[in-house]
Amino acid sequence: MIDEEVFDRIYPYREKKEKSEEDRKTYGDVFDRRTLLAFYKLLKRTIDYVEFPISTGKEATVFRAVNKDGELIAVKVYLITRLNYKGLSRFIDGDDRFAHVHKTKDNIIFIWAKKEFRNLQAYHDAGVRVPAPVDMWKNIIVMEYVGDESQPAPLLKDCMEKVKKEIIYAIVEEMRKMHKAKLVHGDLSEYNILVWNDEPWVIDVGQAVPTTHPMAAALLSRDVRNIAALARKMGVAMDEKCIMAELGVD
Numbered sequence: 001m002i003d004e005e006v007f008d009r010i011y012p013y014r015e016k017k018e019k020s021e022e023d024r025k026t027y028g029d030v031f032d033r034r035t036l037l038a039f040y041k042l043l044k045r046t047i048d049y050v051e052f053p054i055s056t057g058k059e060a061t062v063f064r065a066v067n068k069d070g071e072l073i074a075v076k077v078y079l080i081t082r083l084n085y086k087g088l089s090r091f092i093d094g095d096d097r098f099a100h101v102h103k104t105k106d107n108i109i110f111i112w113a114k115k116e117f118r119n120l121q122a123y124h125d126a127g128v129r130v131p132a133p134v135d136m137w138k139n140i141i142v143m144e145y146v147g148d149e150s151q152p153a154p155l156l157k158d159c160m161e162k163v164k165k166e167i168i169y170a171i172v173e174e175m176r177k178m179h180k181a182k183l184v185h186g187d188l189s190e191y192n193i194l195v196w197n198d199e200p201w202v203i204d205v206g207q208a209v210p211t212t213h214p215m216a217a218a219l220l221s222r223d224v225r226n227i228a229a230l231a232r233k234m235g236v237a238m239d240e241k242c243i244m245a246e247l248g249v250d
Contacts, residue, residue: 006036009043010050010063029081030061038138042075046135046142050075054152058082064145064152067134074131074146076116078109078139088112091186091207094214109139116206117141119183123205126181128174130202146196153196156230163195165234171200171227172238172246178202179220179247182211186219189226220249 010031031039039047048066054074055062059082063075085105092098092111097118101111113136120133120143131144146153156163171193178185185192186207194201209216224243231238244250 006039006043007031009048010039029079030077032080034080035077035139038140041137042135042140042142047073047075054147059084065142067142072145072147072149073134074143074152076141076143078113078141080109080139083109090215091115091209095209096212097210112206113139113141119205119208122181122183123178123202123208126177128177128181128202129199130205146194146201153194153201155191156193156195156200157190159195160190160234164198165236167195167198167200168227168231168234168236168238171230172243174200174202175223175227175243176247178208179211179249183208184211184213184216184220185223186215188223190230220247 039050043049046067048068048070050063050065052064053061054064060076060078063077065073065075067073083105085108088108088111089103092103092108092115095115098111098115103111117133117136120130120141123130124132131146133141133143135142156167175185175188183205185202185205186209187204188202192202192204194203207219209219211220213219221240224240224247228238228240228243
């Protein structure tokens, strides 16, 4: 049975011989039937086993996992049971890369995962410090793990007092590379930036849109506004106008 085979290799079932109804109910939002089938595919070709969650949110859960070579990877699972159709649609509509894709309430989460994977690839190719995309299927994305055996990289919001304020300049440099890749992140802030070895790593790029998108200008302004506010929090004299100049935007 596929369910049992997959349960044996994913958290929290992997090391349990008996899977209680409470376990199944607790993780029902993550491990619904369609997600289990997607895991089954990836367990055959990329993932060896899944260890434990490292991040949980309203729309997705990220797990630490191990690949076929014994290396740590991150596995992001979009929650089919918590679909926000209208919220996702506005970032897909107007994106020419998906103009030919028939969008329905049943498949939009799969389109969204594909969009994030393509955005990760485009950013990675442009030299932006993002987790390198590895594989994907349906609502699951496999990517580079940022961290080490003892801990995943923390979000910037959780280590503000420990990082050097100069990290702001590194973040703006990543923004410059993102702009050069012709993709606007659209939700850039201390909540979507990891810090590892004193360097910023940009994550959660599903909503990123091409600079030709109808919402691109507004989303860029929001990113710039967020990072300017972050600079003020960290005591760095860098306002919105200065950031726009660094990006080469009038």
